[in-house]
Each structure stands twice: as structure tokens, then as C-alpha cells.
Amino acid sequence: MSETSSKKPLVAVIKGKSPEENYLEGIEKLGGISQYIEEGDNVFLKITLRVPMGYPMNSNFDLVKEVIISCKKAGANKIYVGSFSSKEIALKIFNDLLGLESYFKALGAEFVYLDNSDYYIQKSNNQKLGDLKANSLKDVNIGEKKIQVPEVITNSNKIIVINQVNVNPLFMCDLSLINYYSVLPAKFRDINYGENVLNEEIVKSDLFRQDLISNILNTYAIKKPILTINDVFYILEEAGPFIYRDSNLKKTNVLIMGTDLISVDAITLRFLGFDVFKNDLVSKALERSLGPEHISDIKLLGEDLGKISIDINQCFSHLEDIKIPNIFVSSGNMCSGCFLRAYHLLNFMNSRMIKDVKNLPNQSLLVGLNPPEALFKDHVILFGDCAIKSTKNYKFRTKTKKTLLRKKEMQVKNKNILTLSGCPPNINDCLKLIFEYYDKSDLPNLNYLIRSLRTSNFFKYSKKLKKWEDL
Amino acid sequence: MEQQILDNWLKILNFNKKYSLSEKEFHSEQVRIPLTPIRIDANLLYYLSKLLYPRFINDQQNFVDLIVSNDETEISKILFYNNDIAGIHKPFEDLDPDIIKLSKYPVKNIDSFFDELQEQIYNETNARISHVRIIKNEALHLINNLIEDLVKISLGKYIIKSIDVLQYIIENKLFLIYPKPNLLNFLEKVINFLSDFKLSNIFSYFMEILPKLDLSVILYSKEFSFIIKIKNLKEKSPSSNLDIELLSTGEFELDFKDLKEDQIIDLVHETLKPHNTFLFYQKHILKILEDIFELEIPLNRNKVKLILQKLLYGYRSFEINWFRDSKPIIYNPILRWLIRIMGVNYNLKKFSHWGSSEFIFNAFSLNFGLNSKIIMIFTDLHGFAKKNVKNIKNPIREGFQRAVLLETEKNNLINIRKLAKNELINQSEINSLKDIRNRMSKKYGFISAVISIDKKLINTFLNNLIFKFSRFTLFSKLSLVRKFRKKYYFNIYPEGPIYKFLKKTHYFYMIKTLLQILIDKYEF
Numbered sequence: 001m002s003e004t005s006s007k008k009p010l011v012a013v014i015k016g017k018s019p020e021e022n023y024l025e026g027i028e029k030l031g032g033i034s035q036y037i038e039e040g041d042n043v044f045l046k047i048t049l050r051v052p053m054g055y056p057m058n059s060n061f062d063l064v065k066e067v068i069i070s071c072k073k074a075g076a077n078k079i080y081v082g083s084f085s086s087k088e089i090a091l092k093i094f095n096d097l098l099g100l101e102s103y104f105k106a107l108g109a110e111f112v113y114l115d116n117s118d119y120y121i122q123k124s125n126n127q128k129l130g131d132l133k134a135n136s137l138k139d140v141n142i143g144e145k146k147i148q149v150p151e152v153i154t155n156s157n158k159i160i161v162i163n164q165v166n167v168n169p170l171f172m173c174d175l176s177l178i179n180y181y182s183v184l185p186a187k188f189r190d191i192n193y194g195e196n197v198l199n200e201e202i203v204k205s206d207l208f209r210q211d212l213i214s215n216i217l218n219t220y221a222i223k224k225p226i227l228t229i230n231d232v233f234y235i236l237e238e239a240g241p242f243i244y245r246d247s248n249l250k251k252t253n254v255l256i257m258g259t260d261l262i263s264v265d266a267i268t269l270r271f272l273g274f275d276v277f278k279n280d281l282v283s284k285a286l287e288r289s290l291g292p293e294h295i296s297d298i299k300l301l302g303e304d305l306g307k308i309s310i311d312i313n314q315c316f317s318h319l320e321d322i323k324i325p326n327i328f329v330s331s332g333n334m335c336s337g338c339f340l341r342a343y344h345l346l347n348f349m350n351s352r353m354i355k356d357v358k359n360l361p362n363q364s365l366l367v368g369l370n371p372p373e374a375l376f377k378d379h380v381i382l383f384g385d386c387a388i389k390s391t392k393n394y395k396f397r398t399k400t401k402k403t404l405l406r407k408k409e410m411q412v413k414n415k416n417i418l419t420l421s422g423c424p425p426n427i428n429d430c431l432k433l434i435f436e437y438y439d440k441s442d443l444p445n446l447n448y449l450i451r452s453l454r455t456s457n458f459f460k461y462s463k464k465l466k467k468w469e470d471l
Numbered sequence: 472m473e474q475q476i477l478d479n480w481l482k483i484l485n486f487n488k489k490y491s492l493s494e495k496e497f498h499s500e501q502v503r504i505p506l507t508p509i510r511i512d513a514n515l516l517y518y519l520s521k522l523l524y525p526r527f528i529n530d531q532q533n534f535v536d537l538i539v540s541n542d543e544t545e546i547s548k549i550l551f552y553n554n555d556i557a558g559i560h561k562p563f564e565d566l567d568p569d570i571i572k573l574s575k576y577p578v579k580n581i582d583s584f585f586d587e588l589q590e591q592i593y594n595e596t597n598a599r600i601s602h603v604r605i606i607k608n609e610a611l612h613l614i615n616n617l618i619e620d621l622v623k624i625s626l627g628k629y630i631i632k633s634i635d636v637l638q639y640i641i642e643n644k645l646f647l648i649y650p651k652p653n654l655l656n657f658l659e660k661v662i663n664f665l666s667d668f669k670l671s672n673i674f675s676y677f678m679e680i681l682p683k684l685d686l687s688v689i690l691y692s693k694e695f696s697f698i699i700k701i702k703n704l705k706e707k708s709p710s711s712n713l714d715i716e717l718l719s720t721g722e723f724e725l726d727f728k729d730l731k732e733d734q735i736i737d738l739v740h741e742t743l744k745p746h747n748t749f750l751f752y753q754k755h756i757l758k759i760l761e762d763i764f765e766l767e768i769p770l771n772r773n774k775v776k777l778i779l780q781k782l783l784y785g786y787r788s789f790e791i792n793w794f795r796d797s798k799p800i801i802y803n804p805i806l807r808w809l810i811r812i813m814g815v816n817y818n819l820k821k822f823s824h825w826g827s828s829e830f831i832f833n834a835f836s837l838n839f840g841l842n843s844k845i846i847m848i849f850t851d852l853h854g855f856a857k858k859n860v861k862n863i864k865n866p867i868r869e870g871f872q873r874a875v876l877l878e879t880e881k882n883n884l885i886n887i888r889k890l891a892k893n894e895l896i897n898q899s900e901i902n903s904l905k906d907i908r909n910r911m912s913k914k915y916g917f918i919s920a921v922i923s924i925d926k927k928l929i930n931t932f933l934n935n936l937i938f939k940f941s942r943f944t945l946f947s948k949l950s951l952v953r954k955f956r957k958k959y960y961f962n963i964y965p966e967g968p969i970y971k972f973l974k975k976t977h978y979f980y981m982i983k984t985l986l987q988i989l990i991d992k993y994e995f
Contacts, residue, residue: 020916053837053838053840054836054837054838054839054840054841054842054843054919055840055841055842055843055919056840056841056842057840060917061917062916062917065912065916065917096965096966097965097966097967097968098965099905099908099964099965102905102908102909103908103909103912103917105909106909106910106912106913107913234841234842234881236841243836243837243840243841247841249841249842249881249882251880251881351833352833354826354829355823355826355829355830355988359992359993441987441992442992444826444984444987444988444992445830445988447984447987448830448972448984448985448987448988451972451976451980451984452968452969452971452972453968455968455971455972455974455975455976456968456971456972
């Protein structure tokens with residue numbers, strides 16, 4: 001626990017010309033960097049690393065640079081920069097495609113391969129890799145669950161979170177709490193329900209959401225950061241947090257930073273025009289006394305929030321609103337897991353497979369428990385176990401065919417049904433299934449994407465990452 | 472003003488007075504396009520003025536030219552044009568410069584100045600002017616100096632000089648048209664946006680990389696068609712190799728009446744004997760120009776995408792929107808069918824204008840992000856060593872020609888900055904792109920990518936994909952890919968997925984995969 005936790009949390013809201021200038025002004029308002037970083041400290045900068053692509057899918061590296069420089073000025077001994085990324089993406093890919101290692105090295109910091117991908121990409125000695133993994137991860141017990149956290153994080157004297165805020169389909173926007181959750185390897189973040197949990201139960205109580213919130217808050221409780229920076233200078237709105245076709249990058253010129261992560265998140269929500277108490281992630285954190293006792297306890301510095309707060313366009317809250325050529329979504333009751341994955345799959349198809357979907361015939365995508373009958377019965381995509389199981393007796397499962405000679409009508413099984421199973425389904429698996437199911441010449445965009453990922457070693461590295469996770 | 476320029480102008484005015492397009496009568500008279508060395512048939516100039524002036528400057532016929540002192544305190548001349556047709560200048564009337572008091576109505580308050588000028592001119596002439604062209608003495612002096620060289624130097628050199636003059640005039644606000652037309656607005660914005668650059672240098676570079684050309688372009692309309700003959704002879708020095716002629720059909724007694732487009736092409740091709748002949752419709756070219764002049768600067772991604780889509784749509788409409796002399800072999804259905812058997816769909820008539828532009832813009836935003844900084848280094852390795860360029864130890868340093876930093880925000884290009892060689896290149900070390908990226912990131916912020924590209928590759932690209940785009944010359948296309956894969960011709964750091972794909976994928980699969988995106992699958 002940080003030393004400042006007993007004091008009133010300070011949050012600075014700074015509006016200015018650039019995120020770097022805002023940071024310098026903000027840190028001054030918070031008492032100067034030497035209040036937080038002492039001579040000889042080992043500092044871990046927890047940044048946003050979602051996918052190895054351009055801004056704003058990851059942190060603004062100019063802002064990270066400024067934080068590194070200020071930590072060095074304060075006398076930090078070592079500065080580590082890192083994060084685990086989205087599922088199945090080895091950190092080595094980030095370096096290959098963004099050149100992060102040499103960039104941070106030139107600034108006097110170290111980009112940390114938390115998943116040891118710098119080793120296992122070069123060498124395949126399982127024994128040595130096992131030792132390396134054992135030495136780099138530390139077991140931590142959370143309730144009955146045992147998870148592993150990188151030692152570089154637990155051993156660091158100070159942690160600073162530099163979070164790129166974009167809209168988020170589940171929690172309004174990507175808060176620092178969500179960012180901080182990726183100090184855990186993807187294996188421990190992944191939520192999947194097997195056959196032994198009833199789909200109805202999962203949906204009824206939105207088990208996915210409850211578990212996700214609980215996991216995020218448990219992770220936060222392991223070790224709290226000394227400083228949190230929510231970068232809302234540019235924010236991706238409408239469709240996010242990845243760059244999608246409907247995404248819009250909004251410039252707010254604002255940076256929000258403070259001593260308590262929950263307080264910074266609460267103020268960020270307010271700045272973006274959201275009701276803090278309607279955000280179940282932050283309100284649960286407040287309930288669990290992980291943040292300030294009352295929002296009014298937060299000491300605000302800098303700009304007057306009432307004067308500068310803005311409204312942003314949130315993500316679509318209904319899958320039907322994501323308009324994709326030739327694909328018509330019908331959803332039943334679903335948990336946040338299926339919603340989240342279907343949201344990303346649909347946006348991905350709408351953004352990266354736009355030519356592919358135009359090549360495909362009209363089809364219905366059914367998602368959730370007891371969805372409405374398919375609008376286009378000839379071609380159906382079933383997304384998730386709930387949709388697969390609850391539509392067993394639906395009309396689209398069979399179709400009428402006339403016999404060749406007597407022209408007699410008969411019911412036959414509809415074979416044009418693509419099932420994307422999982423509770424919730426994994427998007428990468430879904431894309432693989434889509435690629436296998438349709439004619440490849442109908443999917444030029446996906447074909448190119450898979451080939452380009454192959455030449456970028458994405459699949460090779462993913463396999464090795466999986467091996468590392470299973471060690 | 473130079474006597475010969477004045478003579479030329481008077482000749483044009485006299486011609487305009489006696490000529491009418493509706494007469495359909497060809498008057499054999501040659502004039503020069505004002506302020507250029509390009510000689511042109513007077514009939515064609517008349518037509519171009521009538522076509523372009525109302526569209527790009529002002530669609531009303533009456534206006535005044537105002538010559539003012541550099542400090543805008545004195546008017547030296549007011550030339551009133553009372554024309555019958557917008558764009559067709561008739562002899563002007565020299566009005567008393569004192570009809571408007573600059574002390575009361577200064578030029579800088581252009582709205583009230585124009586209102587007053589309009590009123591005074593109405594009082595004097597009983598005619599209402601629609602716009603005013605204001606030129607300062609300094610600009611006139613510069614133009615006079617420029618036209619002194621008019622007949623002495625080559626067209627290429629003349630264009631370079633006139634671009635310099637134009638840039639100076641616009642940067643220093645020495646010329647104004649009120650109400651400001653889109654064309655002038657666009658020019659002002661482009662010049663201000665590229666304030667770090669000498670536009671003539673960009674033109675010179677373009678001339679250097681321009682491949683050898685000999686083509687005739689017919690700009691067709693039912694009313695009046697004309698031909699632009701462009702020759703770029705590489706054997707001469709880079710700045711004097713360009714030759715542009717604007718030819719009217721009357722000069723060669725060509726009659727397009729009742730002819731189909733392919734017959735027109737054959738006729739022109741036989742008469743002028745260029746290497747290639749193309750035919751475009753004037754209305755399409757004008758529409759594209761209008762769209763370009765309406766562009767916002769800094770460039771807005773969506774508008775650029777729309778223009779690109781229009782251009783690509785035009786490209787795919789071969790024999791609908793444009794024509795060429797000999798039908799490229801790739802349009803032969805039997806050859807296309809044979810290629811398709813091998814799994815490659817190369818039907819340029821089904822070129823996917825939207826799919827291709829989506830792909831290009833998507834690739835850019837995913838690789839570099841919505842906000843990015845990219846350094847582009849242009850090299851000329853063959854200028855350093857004629858042969859064995861692959862053995863040059865420090866290609867960036869030895870071949871360095873110029874470098875720019877491109878900055879995008881929200882996916883729009885917002886800034887282009889010129890980078891000097893000494894700030895980019897470290898003389899004492901091998902300059903890898905990685906080192907350059909990390910060094911420059913400290914100064915300019917996170918650089919998303921550093922790209923080095925050699926003149927040879929750009930030249931091959933232009934030759935293969937722009938000027939000989941519809942030829943099915945497999946080997947020359949492969950030579951472009953081969954050059955692209957050589958690090959000394961093209962290099963990027965960090966290597967993004969698209970570059971890795973283009974570099975590592977087998978030629979056949981690379982072409983097949985890309986053509987699936989660039990060409991629509993279905994024939995109907």
C-alpha cells in the first residue's frame with residue numbers, strides 16, 4: 001500500500017497544449033515528482049498495450065517519455081516500462097512492429113518482456129524457459145484463487161499507471177482500473193465458463209460482469225500505484241477502444257492525474273459526463289473501500305471540472321446498432337461476455353472485412369439466450385453457447401427442399417449454419433472458423449490479414465506464448 | 472510591361488472582339504497564353520478562357536484590375552473590363568484612380584472597400600462589377616522580370632521560375648481577388664501549409680523522377696475538343712526536358728464530328744504520331760479539379776478518400792470515361808480467362824475503387840495510428856554511385872537528397888516539415904533507420920516510422936503503375952516488386968505488417984492476395 005493512501009486523494013485536471021506539458025504542470029500541482037519518486041527507486045510504468053498498432057490503441061509514447069524523464073530527474077535507479085497485452089499477443093510483436101525496446105532504451109528506461117517473449121522467440125529450451133518464468137512471476141493468493149504477477153512489478157518501489165482512455169463497451173470508458181488489470185498474464189484474465197455452469201444462470205446474474213469486476217478489483221488490491229495518469233487528451237469515441245470504422249478521435253486537451261487510482265477514474269468519468277455511481281466498476285471499488293470514502297473527499301487541483309467537462313459518444317449498447325452490410329444481428333438475453341466479444345467481432349468485420357462482408361450472402365447472426373427467429377434463414381451464424389443451445393428447435397435449423405422427380409416438399413437439415421461456440425467465444429477462434437467456413441476468394445480482406453499476420457510471425461509467437469502460459 | 476507581352480495581350484483582346492465560338496469558323500491565329508511561353512491557337516485560348524474563368528475565378532463578366540502601391544496607400548491604375556462573356560476579355564477602360572479614397576476605404580477592409588468601389592464604378596460607367604483583382608506594384612515588377620526571360624529559357628526552367636514568383640506573391644499577399652475564388656483560396660492554403668518548402672524544388676524533384684514520356688491527351692467535349700501534347704525527353708538536362716503543347720483540332724484540320732471516341736483516338740494518333748494517345752472528357756477533368764480546389768488544407772482524410780475513390784472509379788471505367796490508342800492486352804478476355812484459371816483475377820474493369828481506397832486508408836491508420844509522425848528520407852543512390860549501389864556502406868548518408876517529417880492528427884495530414892541533412896544524419900556512424908528514429912524521437916516526439924525511398928524506385932513506380940498502368944508487362948511489374956524488396960531502395964523502421972507481407976510473401980501469392988482486394992470478384 002502506498003504511503004499516501006491515508007491522506008486525502010489529490011487529483012489534478014490540466015488543460016493545455018500537449019499531454020507532455022499537461023503532465024509537467026500536473027505533477028507540479030501535485031507537489032512535484034520528488035514527492036513520489038525517491039533517489040534510487042525502481043519504478044514500473046504500467047502503460048496501455050492493447051494491440052501492436054498505432055495510437056490511440058496504446059499509450060501516447062510522448063507522454064511516457066516525459067514521465068521517464070521526470071522520474072530520472074528525481075533520481076530513479078531503474079525505470080521499467082511494460083504491460084501484458086491482449087490475449088494471444090506476445091510482447092515481442094510489440095517490439096517488432098513498434099520498435100519499443102530501442103525507443104525506451106534510448107530514453108534510459110527498459111521495456112520489459114513480462115511474458116519472457118524476448119527469450120522464447122529466440123530459444124526453445126523448455127527447461128530454461130520454465131526456470132525463467134518461475135523467476136519472473138510471483139505467486140499471489142487472492143481469496144481461493146492463486147494467480148501470478150510479474151516480480152518486476154511486485155518488487156518495484158513505485159508504480160505509475162499511464163492509461164490511454166478510450167470508450168469501452170462494458171464500462172463506459174477504459175479506466176485505469178481496467179488498464180491495471182493487465183499486470184496479470186492473459187491466462188489469468190480470461191473468463192470462460194465450461195459445461196458445468198448453466199447458461200441461464202450466467203445470463204441471469206451476468207456472472208461474467210460480476211467475475212470481471214471482482215478480478216479487476218482484486219488485482220488492484222495487490223499493489224497500488226503511487227501515481228495514476230488518465231490520458232484523455234485524445235479519446236477514441238463512438239467505437240472503441242480499438243480503431244474501428246466508426247471510431248472518432250476527439251481532442252479534449254485534458255490530462256487527469258492523481259495520487260489515488262480510483263479517484264482519478266472517478267474524476268475522469270465526471271469529466272466525460274458520466275455518472276460515477278452508474279459505473280459499477282468504480283462504485284464497487286468505492287464499496288470495497290479501495291478508493292476514497294466519499295467522492296467529495298477528493299481534492300481537485302487545476303481546472304474547474306464543471307466548466308471543462310465534455311460529452312463523448314459512447315459505444316453502441318445494442319449489437320443491432322452496428323450496421324454491417326449483409327449481416328443482420330438478432331440478439332436475445334446475453335451476459336456481458338457475449339456482448340463484449342460480439343461487439344468486437346462485429347466492429348472488426350465492419351472495419352477490417354468490409355469487402356468480405358459485401359461478398360457474402362445476406363445472413364443472420366444470432367447471439368444470446370432465446371434470440372428472435374433468424375431474419376435470413378438460409379445463412380445463419382450462431383454466436384456463443386447460449387445461442388447455439390437455445391435455438392435447437394428454431395425454424396432456420398431445417399429448410400424446405402423439393403424432391404428431384406416428384407417435386408414433393410421435404411424438410412432437410414440446414415447446413416449453412418456457422419456455429420461460433422464458447423462461453424463467451426474467443427474472437428481469434430471465431431475469425432479462424434469464419435475463414436474456414438467461407439470460400440477464401442469471398443474473404444479477400446481476411447485472407448490478406450491472416451497472411452500479413454503470418455509474415456509478421458504473429459501465429460508463431462502466439463503458439464510460443466501459449467506454451468509459456470501452460471508451463 | 473514588356474512590349475512583346477503587351478502586344479500579345481492586345482492581340483488576344485482584338486481576337487476576342489471579333490471571334491464567336493458559335494460561328495464555328497476557324498481563325499488561324501497564334502498567341503501566347505498570358506504570362507507563359509506556351510504558344511497556342513487563339514481559338515483555343517478563347518475557348519479555355521470561356522470555360523475556365525467562370526468556373527474557377529468568377530462567373531460574371533464585369534470586373535476591374537487594380538494596381539496599388541506596396542503599402543496600399545495609392546492606386547496607380549483602375550482598369551475596367553466591361554465584357555460580354557465571363558472570362559472573355561475585351562479592351563479595358565482606364566478609369567480615374569481617384570474615384571475611391573483609400574484613406575476612407577482601405578484595401579485591408581476589403582468588404583467595405585469593394586462595396587464602395589462597386590458603387591463608384593457604377594456611377595462612372597453605369598455597369599456593376601462582380602469582382603476585383605488587386606495587384607501590388609511589387610508583384611507587377613516580379614512578373615515583368617519573369618516575362619523578360621519568357622522567350623530565352625526552356626519551358627521547364629520557366630515553370631520553376633514562375634512557381635517561385637507565384638509563391639512569393641501569395642506568401643506576401645501581393646495579389647488578391649475579391650470575392651476570393653476557391654482556386655486562389657486553395658493556392659494560398661497550400662502555399663502556407665508548405666511554408667517550409669520552396670515549391671519549385673518539389674516541381675524540380677517531380678521533373679527528375681518523371682519517366683520518359685511522349686503522349687497526346689485529347690480533352691473531349693462536343694463543343695470544342697483540344698489536345699495536350701506532353702513530351703519528356705530524358706536525354707536532355709532535367710530542367711529542360713519538358714515540352715507541353717496545347718493544340719486545337721483546327722490547326723490540323725481534324726474534324727471529330729460524327730466520330731466515335733476510338734475513331735477520334737486513331738485520327739489523332741495517326742496525325743500527331745505520339746507514343747501513346749489518351750482521350751478524357753473535359754467535364755470529368757473539370758469536376759476533379761473543382762473537387763481538389765474545394766479541399767480543406769490541412770487535408771481531411773475523408774475528402775481525400777472520396778477524391779481517390781473518384782479517380783479510381785474513373786480508372787476502372789476504361790472505354791466508358793476514358794480511352795487510349797491501342798487496347799491494352801489485359802482487356803483481352805481470353806488472356807484474362809487464362810490468368811483466372813491460375814487463380815489470379817486481373818480484370819481492370821472491375822477495379823474496386825472503394826475496396827482499394829478502404830484498404831489503403833485502413834492500412835495507414837492501423838500501422839501508424841490516428842496521430843503519427845513519419846520521417847521520409849529520399850535518396851538518390853545512383854547519383855552517388857552509378858553501379859553497385861548495394862555495396863554503398865552508408866546509403867542514407869551517401870544518397871541523401873531530402874527528408875521530410877509528416878505529422879498526422881486524427882488521421883489528417885496537419886504538418887509537413889523539412890528536415891536538414893545534418894540534423895538527421897550522424898557523420899561519424901552508419902545511420903540505421905532505427906538510430907535515426909530514436910534520435911529524432913527525442914527532438915520531435917515519438918516517430919511512428921522512418922522510411923527511406925530511393926529515386927530509382929519512385930521512377931520505376933511511376934513508370935509501371937501510373938504511366939504504363941494498364942500494360943500487362945509481368946517482368947517490369949516484378950522488377951518493381953524486386954526493387955521494393957531491396958533495402959537500399961526501400962526501407963522502413965519499424966517494419967509494419969504490410970511491409971513484411973510485401974517483402975516476405977512469394978510473388979505469386981502476394982499478387983493474388985492483393986488483387987483479390989483490388990479487383991471485385993463478381994463480373995456482373
